[in-house]
Structure formats: C-alpha cells, structure tokens
Amino acid sequence: MLLRIFAVVVKELRQLSRDRMTFGMIVMIPLVQLMLFGYAINTDARHLPAGVVNLSASAYAPRLVNAVQASQVVDFKRNYANVMEAEAALTRGEVKAVLYIPPDFAERLLRFPNQGQAELPISAQPLARPVAQWLVDGSDTVVAATIKSLRQMPLNEVLDRPVSATVASLEVVQYFNPEQRSVVNIVPGLLGVILTMTMVMFTSAAIVREREQGNMEFLITTPIRPIELMLGKILPYVVVGLVQVSIILGAGHVLFDVPFRGGLDSMALASMLFICASLTLGLVISTIAKTQLQSMQLTIFVLLPSILLSGFMFPYEAMPVAAQWIAEALPATHFMRMSRAIVLRDAQVMELSFDALWLLGFTLVGLVVASLRFAKRLD
Amino acid sequence: MSAPLAISTQGMSRTFGGLVAVDQVDLAISAGSIYGFLGPNGCGKSTSIRMLTGLLRPSAGEIKVLGENLMGNEDKIRRRIGYMTQKFSLYENLTVLENLAFVARIYGFSWRKRQQRLAELLQLYDLVGREKQLAGSMSGGQKQRLALAAATLHYPELLFLDEPTSAVDPENRREFWERLFDLCDQGTTILVSTHYMDEAERCHGLAILERGVKRADGSPQQLMQQMAAQVFEIAGQDLRSLKQALIKLPEVLSAAQIGSRLRVLVTNSVSEPLAWLQAKVEEARGAGVQIETQIEMVRPNLEDVFVTCTGQGRHGDVA
Ligand SMILES: Nc1ncnc2c1ncn2[C@@H]1O[C@H](COP(=O)(O)OP(=O)(O)OP(=O)(O)O)[C@@H](O)[C@H]1O
Ligand SMILES: [Mg+2]
Numbered sequence: 001m002l003l004r005i006f007a008v009v010v011k012e013l014r015q016l017s018r019d020r021m022t023f024g025m026i027v028m029i030p031l032v033q034l035m036l037f038g039y040a041i042n043t044d045a046r047h048l049p050a051g052v053v054n055l056s057a058s059a060y061a062p063r064l065v066n067a068v069q070a071s072q073v074v075d076f077k078r079n080y081a082n083v084m085e086a087e088a089a090l091t092r093g094e095v096k097a098v099l100y101i102p103p104d105f106a107e108r109l110l111r112f113p114n115q116g117q118a119e120l121p122i123s124a125q126p127l128a129r130p131v132a133q134w135l136v137d138g139s140d141t142v143v144a145a146t147i148k149s150l151r152q153m154p155l156n157e158v159l160d161r162p163v164s165a166t167v168a169s170l171e172v173v174q175y176f177n178p179e180q181r182s183v184v185n186i187v188p189g190l191l192g193v194i195l196t197m198t199m200v201m202f203t204s205a206a207i208v209r210e211r212e213q214g215n216m217e218f219l220i221t222t223p224i225r226p227i228e229l230m231l232g233k234i235l236p237y238v239v240v241g242l243v244q245v246s247i248i249l250g251a252g253h254v255l256f257d258v259p260f261r262g263g264l265d266s267m268a269l270a271s272m273l274f275i276c277a278s279l280t281l282g283l284v285i286s287t288i289a290k291t292q293l294q295s296m297q298l299t300i301f302v303l304l305p306s307i308l309l310s311g312f313m314f315p316y317e318a319m320p321v322a323a324q325w326i327a328e329a330l331p332a333t334h335f336m337r338m339s340r341a342i343v344l345r346d347a348q349v350m351e352l353s354f355d356a357l358w359l360l361g362f363t364l365v366g367l368v369v370a371s372l373r374f375a376k377r378l379d
Numbered sequence: 380m381s382a383p384l385a386i387s388t389q390g391m392s393r394t395f396g397g398l399v400a401v402d403q404v405d406l407a408i409s410a411g412s413i414y415g416f417l418g419p420n421g422c423g424k425s426t427s428i429r430m431l432t433g434l435l436r437p438s439a440g441e442i443k444v445l446g447e448n449l450m451g452n453e454d455k456i457r458r459r460i461g462y463m464t465q466k467f468s469l470y471e472n473l474t475v476l477e478n479l480a481f482v483a484r485i486y487g488f489s490w491r492k493r494q495q496r497l498a499e500l501l502q503l504y505d506l507v508g509r510e511k512q513l514a515g516s517m518s519g520g521q522k523q524r525l526a527l528a529a530a531t532l533h534y535p536e537l538l539f540l541d542e543p544t545s546a547v548d549p550e551n552r553r554e555f556w557e558r559l560f561d562l563c564d565q566g567t568t569i570l571v572s573t574h575y576m577d578e579a580e581r582c583h584g585l586a587i588l589e590r591g592v593k594r595a596d597g598s599p600q601q602l603m604q605q606m607a608a609q610v611f612e613i614a615g616q617d618l619r620s621l622k623q624a625l626i627k628l629p630e631v632l633s634a635a636q637i638g639s640r641l642r643v644l645v646t647n648s649v650s651e652p653l654a655w656l657q658a659k660v661e662e663a664r665g666a667g668v669q670i671e672t673q674i675e676m677v678r679p680n681l682e683d684v685f686v687t688c689t690g691q692g693r694h695g696d697v698a
Contacts, residue, residue: 007484011473018472018513218468218529221432222485223458376453378434 004224008232016236026240030194030247037186038256048146050074051095053086056105064132068099073146083135090137098135105132187252188339189312191245191271192332196278196306197299199241203282204295206233207374212292217378226371234279234367241275242268249343258343266342270352273359274335280366281331287373306332334358383446385410385537385568386431391440392591393426400426402591403440408570408584410536413563415582416572417685423591424572425465428539431570432462445537458486461535463526465542465572471515475506475525478514479532486533500528504558519546523555531562538562540571544578556581576681587688594688602684608632609652610679613641613660615672624663630655633686644683652676 016022054061069076074097080086086098102108210216219229249267252258281302289295307313309323310332316324327333334355341347386408393401401423408414416424429435431444433453442449444456469478479500483493501507504524509517514525523543530538540559544552556578559569571582579585580599587595587602595602613621618641622634625643632644645652657674664672 003484003487007481010484011470011477011481014477015470015472213471214464214466214468215470216468217429217434217464217466218462220434221457221460221462222482223454223487224485376433377436378429379436 001225001228004228005232005235008224008229009235012233012236016240026198026244027247029198030244031251033190033194034187034248034251034255037190038252046072048074048096049077049094051078051080051086051089051098052076052101053080053083053098054101055082055103056101058106058109060109061101061105064101065099074099086135090135093137096137100133100135102132186312187248187256187258188343189310189336190252191248191339192274192310192336193303193307193312194244194248195241195271195274195335196332197303198244199237199275199278200282200285200299200302201296202237202240203233203279204285204289204299205292206283207286208289208292208295211290220376220378226374226376227367229374230280230283230367230370233283234276237279238272238275241279242271245271245275263342263348266348267339270335270338270342270356273356273363274331274338276363277331277335277359277366280363280370283370284366284373287370302330306330309333311336331359331362383410384408384443385412385445386414386570387443388431389441391427391430391442392438393423393430393435394438399591401430401437404586404588404591404593406586406593406596408568410568411563411566412583413559413569413571413581414584414586415579416570416586416588417574417576417579417681418572418588419574419689421590422588424588425541426591427588428462428541428570428572432460432539433457458533459535460537460539461530461533462539463530463541463543465545467514467522467526469514469526469529472513474511474513475501475517476510478525479529482529482532488533496532500532504528520548520551523547523551527555527558531567535567537568538570540569542572542574544573544575552578576685580681587685589689595684599681599684603679603681606679606684606687607647608644608679608683608687609647609649610677610683611643611645611653611656611674612637612677613643613672613674614639621660621663621672625659628659642677642683644687 052065054065065076068074076099077095078089080089080098083100086095086100089095090098207216210219245267249258282299285295285298285302289298305326309319309327310316310330311327312332316327316333316337319327338347338352338355341352384407386406388404388406391401391404391406392399404423404427416427418424426435430437431442431449433449433456445459447456449456470481473481476497479497480493483496488496501510504527506521506524506528509521514522517525523546527540527543530540544555547555552575559571563569571578573579583598585595585597585599585602586593597605615621618636618639622636622641625631625634625641630646630649632646634641634643636642643656645656649655653674653676660672660674
C-alpha cells in the first residue's frame, strides 16, 4: 500500500521535474500575480486632492478637518469661500472632493449624539442631520466610493474623543491597517486565489491526462487501488503548494510590508489544509472531465467564484445570502477567512477551528468521492 | 484438449451504442499456448482483449480467466495477468529505468528483488545502455521491448499482447517472436492480436475475427486443411482481364494477382474444380483466341483461409 503510493509520488515528481514550463509556473505564477495585485490594481484611492468650505465659526470645525486629513485619504489643498466656488473647482478638476461645513455645524454636532449614545451610526438617529457634507466628483466611482466610506470615520473621532473606551476600540481597528491599504488585505487573500488556481489545475488534469495519453489503460490493469493513486497524485503537490505559500508570504513581506502577526505554524497548518482541499477538488474534477480541455473549463468554473465570492474581491458580509451560500461551499472562502485572521490579526488555527475542520472534512469527502468515481475501467 | 483452460468465454459480446463491436464470441484457450486473434482493423480485437482483462464490461456473456469468473475477481486476476496495450502506455517523459522501477513498485517488489529483476529484464530485452533514455525518444522496436518488459515484470501467468509488432521491422519481429516462445516455454499463456499472416501462422491456436464475429478457430494447419475452397494458380498473359471475368462468378471466392500469377479460390461446392476452372478460363478468353495458360492446384496458406472466412478478397477486388 505505502510502496504503491510512494511509487506514484516518485513518478509524479520525476514527471514534474522534466516539465520545465510547469516547474517555472510554480514560482512565476505567485510572483507575477503578487506584483499585479500589489502594485497595479489599487482599489483604494489615497491622497485625493480636496478642498474645504468652512462656514462655521465652531472650534470643532478644524478638528473635523484634521481628523479627515489624518486618514490620508484626502489632502486638503484649498479653502473656498462658498459652495459656488467649490463647485467651480470640482468642475475644473482642481479637486476631487470638497468638505462642506455648514454655518450651523456646532448645533448639529450637539444635537447629534443622543445622551451617551454617541456610537450609534448617523442613520439610526432620526432627529440628527449630518453635521457636514461632502461634495464629490462622482465621475470616478472609485473616488466616490472612497469618500463615501469616509463618511462616518472622522465624525466619530471628533465626537468620541472624550469617551475613552470608544476611542480605544477605534485605535485597535486602525492598528491593523491604519492607512486603509488594501494590499495588506490582498496578500493573504491572493494566497487563496493563487493556490486555488495552481492546485486545482495541477490535479484536475492529473487523471484525464493519463487517460488521454493512454497510460491509464496500462495502469488500471496493475494492482494499484484508486485511493492509492489519488493519494500519490496529491502528496507531491502539497509540497509544491507550501513552496508557493512561502513565496507569496515572503515576497509580500519584503515588497509590501505585509505583517506576520500570527505564528508561522498556524499559517502552515491552515495552508496545508487548504492545499489538500484544493487538490482533492481538482481530483474530483479530473474524474468527471473526459478531456484535458474539459478539466480546464471546470477549473475556471471553480476559480471564478473563488475570486469573486470568497471575500477576496468583495466583503463576504456585503454579498446577498445566496452568494454567501455558494461562497461557504468553496474552500477558498474558508481559507481566506483563516489567512487574514492569522496574518493580520494574530489568530491561531485553533480559534478558527470551524474553517479548519470544514477544510479537513472537504478533503476527506473529496478523496472518497474521487476514489469511488474512479472505477478501474475504461467504460 | 487435456490442458486446463486459461481463458474460456461463452457468448462474449460488447456493443457501443448501436454498433456491435464483439458478437457472441466463444473462446477456449488452453494454458501454455500462444493464441492469436487475426483480423482487419476494427474487427474487435482490442475490444475483446479489454473485456478479457476486465477493462470493459461485456454487454453479454460469461468470461472465465485463469479458472475464475472475471466478474468480481478483477483485482485478484489482475495480479496474475500482464497486458501490453496497442498504443504505448508507459510514461514517455520517464526514462526506461524509471518506468520499470515504477511498475516494479506498483507490483510491490522490495528493493533487492527490484534491482535484480530490473537488471534481468534490461539484459533480456536488450535495453542495457538505454536505462537513462526517455521512453518517448525511443524507436518503435525499443518501445515495444520496453513495453513487453513492463508487461512481464511480475511473472504473469497470462499475457495479453495487442498488436505488439505493428511498429516493428521484420527482423525485430522475428526476434520478438523468439522471446514470446521463450516465455511460452516457461509456462506463460499468451494471447496476441495481429493482422499479419506470418505472425498468425506461428500461433498454436487462432481465431479469425471479422466485424466482431469469430469466423474460424483452430490451429493454422487445421484451418488450412479444413478450408472450404481449393486454391489454383494461373500463369499466362493478360491476367488482368481474366481476373475481371473470373471474379464475377459466384463460385470464385477470390482472384488476386501475385507477381506473374493469378491466385484463384474456388469453393468446395464445385465438384471438379480443376476442370471447371479450365472451362471457365477458356470461356473467358473467348472462342478462337489462343493464349497459352497453365493452371495448377496449390497448397492453401493462411491468407487463403482468411479470405475464405471473411470474403475480404471478393469485396476488396470487385470494388
Ligand atoms: N469506446 C468505444 N466507443 C465506441 N466505439 C468503439 C469503442 N471502442 C471501439 N469501438 C468500435 O468497436 C469496433 C472494434 O474496435 P477495436 O478497437 O476492438 O478494433 P481492433 O480490432 O482492435 O482494430 P485495430 O486493428 O484497428 O486496432 C470499431 O468499429 C470501433 O470503432
Ligand atoms: Mg486494436
């Protein structure tokens, strides 16, 4: 039993080492993707040129301006005397956004917190009106979205300063990603996407290729058992996957200062679970597909939701329930959650046992399904 | 026959959709013999072998291999059989030695036994010096020897060879058959498929397949003796037009030009075939035309058997 698994492992590694192209891809895919996502795709806008129209004499007004400036999302460049001037500046493209502080800013501010309920969001306050207003150049949706996301933050800071407990909790949130940089969030997520892509791809072709090249006809007349073949096909790629994890995290650390808060052992374990789950997913695909082209199509079919729904692109919480259900079925979602928690929030695998167990269960079920589907027959 | 049967089937059939690839084939192959499947492309040789190795399920029929029902005992039986596929099925991007070592591990050979067996096989199949060559870069004959080495590595009692010599020159084919006889002497039963007459002639037993149906079964000598036709060779001039005339007769199974002679098969339903043929030839030549022709009766060969059984010559020539 062990000897036969070993035989397949040795064979796979030898074949892999002869395949220069694939060998290169193991290293190049993670590096290139990391660069692409890290440098080129910048989903957050920073240092947007902005202006201020301050019609209030309140001492709180400059504090609000400072708090917004501190977020680094906008750089206040100009002061405008009135809204008309500000609108003209927006039209000219001089600034992307203008913070309008109305004359009754102080009154609004005082009316806004409702007896010690300062934490409640603006929308929950029926009587409250926004204390200030953003005038935004909406032609660039990224800019608009960025400013929109800013809506609450500086306001809370201005208001909550006296309440020490709230201030502290805010500080914690900012501690992880104070500059709101998405690259820090992207790298652990990218880990999930790249591993899904390479791991599923490696094994999804595994069985089909042997079938297409005619090796299968000989192989299935030998005493090898399906589960032995499956394990032998998976094990070499676990090592490949771990190499890729090291490359991504290492390069992410060096190039983008992605912190390593959680332990490396937790990360290794989480990656291992995810790698195994992805590899078995590939194997199951391989037992379904009849040709290598089909297996490639099925891989893409799995890859797309893994990118779009796993929380890599859009926050999981913001997705419709149906999409969340689909996301839950994907190993990438569970890994994304774990890797972000470990890399950014210093979590241990043990604290993430739901996701860890889910991946383990997925692997075991996948192995059984693949072995059962793989009949030692040609028809 | 007294020897126990290595393979026996009753009504073995296989259909692919509407196509009947193998139709009600009964086989009784005695242990220790070399048995051949002879037939043209697409007659169901590979399909039959795949059913006998448990790779395809028969649509109908019983199959017994090495004394056991194949159905349900595939795993047990597979340890005792070897299979050399029609298409090269070892790994082209592994070396000779890596391929053999892989197969040896799959069959559970320990390190010592493996080293010993591999050295033995490399020697036997003339692969010494090529251990590190990639299988994909080898010639047809070398690939075939490697495939045979892999198929016989675990000392199978029963060996299936599917058109093993299709990519091999005549010299290497002779050598290959020497090896098969060596294996046979050591007690291995061999089932080999081919479309070469000379190879079929070497087999102890033979089944002629045509479109999935077994047309004849027996030793080559038996088949030639029991053939349902007489063979004549006609020497003379203008054989082409003579052939066109003769082939139209229902009693003539085939007429084929071989060098300067015309080989004609006449069914046994004609009582005096020589006289009958002479009359027909004169008729064909036309009255008054004197062209010298000699007709003699010759011993049948396997090709004649094949043509008689399958009606190949007739269809082929008329078309
Ligand atoms: N998997 C399949 N699906 C459909 N038809 C098939 C399949 N395998 C074989 N056939 C058909 O069954 C018939 C017999 O095929 P088979 O491969 O057994 O022929 P063969 O005697 O081995 O021919 P060759 O000498 O060319 O190898 C052919 O008509 C072939 O098209
Ligand atoms: Mg064939």
